[in-house]
Amino acid sequence: MIEIRIHGRGGQGAVIASQILAEAAFREEMYVQAFPSFGSERRGAPVRAFLRVDRSPVLVRSEIYRPDGVIVLDQGLVTLGLDDVFAGLKPGGWILINSPRDPSEFAELTGFAIATVDGSTIGRRHNLGSATAPIVNTAMAGAFVSLTGIASLDNLALAVRSAVPFKPEENVAAAMEGSQRVRRLAAVGISEA
Numbered sequence: 273m274i275e276i277r278i279h280g281r282g283g284q285g286a287v288i289a290s291q292i293l294a295e296a297a298f299r300e301e302m303y304v305q306a307f308p309s310f311g312s313e314r315r316g317a318p319v320r321a322f323l324r325v326d327r328s329p330v331l332v333r334s335e336i337y338r339p340d341g342v343i344v345l346d347q348g349l350v351t352l353g354l355d356d357v358f359a360g361l362k363p364g365g366w367i368l369i370n371s372p373r374d375p376s377e378f379a380e381l382t383g384f385a386i387a388t389v390d391g392s393t394i395g396r397r398h399n400l401g402s403a404t405a406p407i408v409n410t411a412m413a414g415a416f417v418s419l420t421g422i423a424s425l426d427n428l429a430l431a432v433r434s435a436v437p438f439k440p441e442e443n444v445a446a447a448m449e450g451s452q453r454v455r456r457l458a459a460v461g462i463s464e465a
Contacts, residue, residue, distance in 0.1 A: 273326040274422075275336045279357045280345030282317045283401075285409025288435055289343070290321035292413045292447075295431035296423035297325045305330045318349065325422060341366040343416060345391070345408050350378070358384075368415055368454070370408050375457030386457040389415040394449050398442040410436065410443040414450030425451060 276293075280286035287308040294306035305324040322336045338360045344350055347369055349357050358367070358381070367384050369375075370391035378386050395406030410432055417428045428451075429444045436443045 273324055273328075273330065273332075274341075275339045276323040276325075276341050276343065276416075277336050277339040278321040278323065278343045278345065279349050280319050280321075280409075281349075282319050283405060283407075284319075284345045285407050286319045286321040286345055289345070289409035289413050290323045292410065292428070292431045292435045293323055293416060293422070294325075295434055296413075296417065296428045299427035299430060300423050302327060302422075303330045305332075309335060336360075338362055339365065341368070341420075343412055344369045345412055347371040347373070350381075366419070368412065368419060370412055375455055378457075387415065387419055387454055389450050389454040391415070391446075391450060394446050394453065397449070398439075398446040400439060400442060400446055410447040411450030414447035414452075415454035417447075418451035418454050419456065 278286045278290055290306040294304040298304050303326050307322055309320040324330045340362055342357060342361055344357055350369060363383055365384055367381060368387045371388045372390040373388055375386040375388050389411060391408035391411035392406045394411035395401055395408045396403055401407035417423050428447055432444045432447050433440045
């Protein structure tokens, strides 16, 4: 089983990102589970979403405490040390960060496969959210699919259209751009469980 934890802030789309990725993997005939965890439900507050993917039925019903990988929708959660983003991350696990920085600039994250994509710029380019608070979830979902191969881009596009009622084609374009612009520090992949 592959377990992924998504960290973001309210309004960035962490919950929808987990739903998109779950549907894309489901379309690949995998078993999935996606669900959120909220603190104070307000824009800007830390939000976590969880995703499990497996070739066998997913029977676990708890938060993810030992993820294989972490998706970070807000670089500030990394640089400010908020929300204990990397707690329990398995040694050798991977981290995908929404950042304009090169993965090599996150030298403090030793022992992990680091990848970055500038989801904020992609969100702005496709008019998702506002200039000061772009929606980054679909760009990050595209980067995730590109890194892991967990689903085809065609199934990702179908999942985006299904989960995002507002500006679906702009969100698909952001997902495709995210898949093309992701930068890797080390090889990232998901092995079959």
